[in-house]
Amino acid sequence: MIAARRLLRVRETPAMSTTPLRWGIAGTGGIATAMATALHTITDTHTIETVAVGSRSEESAAAFAERHGIERAHGSYEALWADPDVDVIYVASPHSHHHAMTIAALEAGKHVVCEKAFALNAAEAREMVATAERNDRFLMEAMWSWFMPAWHDIRARVVDGDIGKIITIDANFAIDVPNPEGRHRRIDLAGGALLDLGIYPLALARFLLGEPCDVRALANLTDQGVDATLGAVLGYEGAIAVLTTSLEATSDLTATIVGTDGRIDIEAPFWFPQKYTLRRDVQRRDNHPDVEPEHHVHPNRGLVHEAEHAIERIRAGERQSDIVTWEATIAGMTLMDEIRRQVGVVYPSEC
Numbered sequence: 001m002i003a004a005r006r007l008l009r010v011r012e013t014p015a016m017s018t019t020p021l022r023w024g025i026a027g028t029g030g031i032a033t034a035m036a037t038a039l040h041t042i043t044d045t046h047t048i049e050t051v052a053v054g055s056r057s058e059e060s061a062a063a064f065a066e067r068h069g070i071e072r073a074h075g076s077y078e079a080l081w082a083d084p085d086v087d088v089i090y091v092a093s094p095h096s097h098h099h100a101m102t103i104a105a106l107e108a109g110k111h112v113v114c115e116k117a118f119a120l121n122a123a124e125a126r127e128m129v130a131t132a133e134r135n136d137r138f139l140m141e142a143m144w145s146w147f148m149p150a151w152h153d154i155r156a157r158v159v160d161g162d163i164g165k166i167i168t169i170d171a172n173f174a175i176d177v178p179n180p181e182g183r184h185r186r187i188d189l190a191g192g193a194l195l196d197l198g199i200y201p202l203a204l205a206r207f208l209l210g211e212p213c214d215v216r217a218l219a220n221l222t223d224q225g226v227d228a229t230l231g232a233v234l235g236y237e238g239a240i241a242v243l244t245t246s247l248e249a250t251s252d253l254t255a256t257i258v259g260t261d262g263r264i265d266i267e268a269p270f271w272f273p274q275k276y277t278l279r280r281d282v283q284r285r286d287n288h289p290d291v292e293p294e295h296h297v298h299p300n301r302g303l304v305h306e307a308e309h310a311i312e313r314i315r316a317g318e319r320q321s322d323i324v325t326w327e328a329t330i331a332g333m334t335l336m337d338e339i340r341r342q343v344g345v346v347y348p349s350e351c
């Protein structure tokens with residue numbers, strides 16, 4: 001009973017506390033910059049501080065800290081994990097490093113929000129989750145699209161039957177990334193279109209339809225062995241999702257959800273949209289002419305939605321998100337494992 005009360009106290013304190021939740025950012029690249037900015041914009045509404053950044057180099061950490069008004073710059077990731085004044089770590093490194101960094105941060109007693117793709121594969125993801133459980137820490141995959149207001153609104157409309165039963169989902173995410181030295185094309189950094197970009201069309205299909213019962217994939221690989229262009233067809237009972245992704249050229253970055261009674265077109269960029277259009281196929285149902293399409297505009301505050309969610313869950317003493325659950329993250333990695341198996345992409349640490 002005493003032990004139970006003690007546990008309750010530990011879990012309740014953060015929810016009621018006005019003590020700032022202190023964030024540390026692991027990495028100084030593109031998305032680390034976006035998160036530093038996002039966290040800065042919510043200091044008015046949430047009691048948080050971004051107190052530290054970690055990098056492989058002193059210079060990089062110092063420059064990042066200076067740019068974002070962060071107190072402490074650590075010239076190694078180990079120093080960031082060891083910082084006693086950090087509560088939450090945001091892992092913003094290449095995919096190849098998510099597993100090791102997340103585990104090190106959790107073992108050091110930090111909560112962790114780790115960028116997508118969460119890990120190289122499902123086995124790594126399971127180890128990361130087991131480490132969070134063992135250390136009684138919060139852990140979440142930063143799949144920001146699953147927090148977008150427009151995606152939630154679309155899912156509510158689908159559930160309400162506004163477009164009938166989903167028959168197809170068609171989504172594309174291809175951008176031209178020619179630099180052979182960048183992380184997107186490097187096999188040692190777990191590059192490739194799927195883990196970086198293709199994960200978003202998959203996320204949309206899984207958000208609306210859940211996990212598929214079948215998948216077929218084809219890809220063109222680079223000389224390094226990463227997928228430069230990939231197509232996947234996901235099979236569901238009564239529905240099919242067709243997804244394309246590439247590092248070789250830029251597509252229109254939209255998505256269309258076709259149902260028996262209408263369709264939803266999500267404007268680019270479909271993975272963080274502001275606007276979508278719903279067209280009901282009234283003619284077919286009621287023998288009336290088609291109605292004017294309805295346009296729906298939603299706020300899109302970038303990474304803020306996922307960051308706010310993580311803060312609220314941590315404050316409430318939760319150990320995982322109820323939107324991007326551990327189960328969903330592992331299922332997503334399992335699906336990408338199967339797609340990579342079919343197209344023959346194997347990362348060096350998997351050989």
Ligand SMILES: NC(=O)c1ccc[n+]([C@@H]2O[C@H](COP(=O)([O-])OP(=O)(O)OC[C@H]3O[C@@H](n4cnc5c(N)ncnc54)[C@H](OP(=O)(O)O)[C@@H]3O)[C@@H](O)[C@H]2O)c1
Nearest residue numbers: 027028029030031032055056060092093094095115116117
């Ligand atoms: N949610 C989104 O919209 C979004 C958008 C883009 C990317 N991402 C995800 O965010 C992660 C990082 O992507 P990014 O675009 O920010 O990449 P990036 O610009 O290349 O930055 C990655 C950072 O990781 C650190 N790092 C640690 N070990 C590294 C190594 N061995 N090689 C290279 N860098 C290393 C580097 O910081 P130091 O040099 O300071 O150590 C580097 O600045 C990926 O998982 C990606 O899929 C998400």
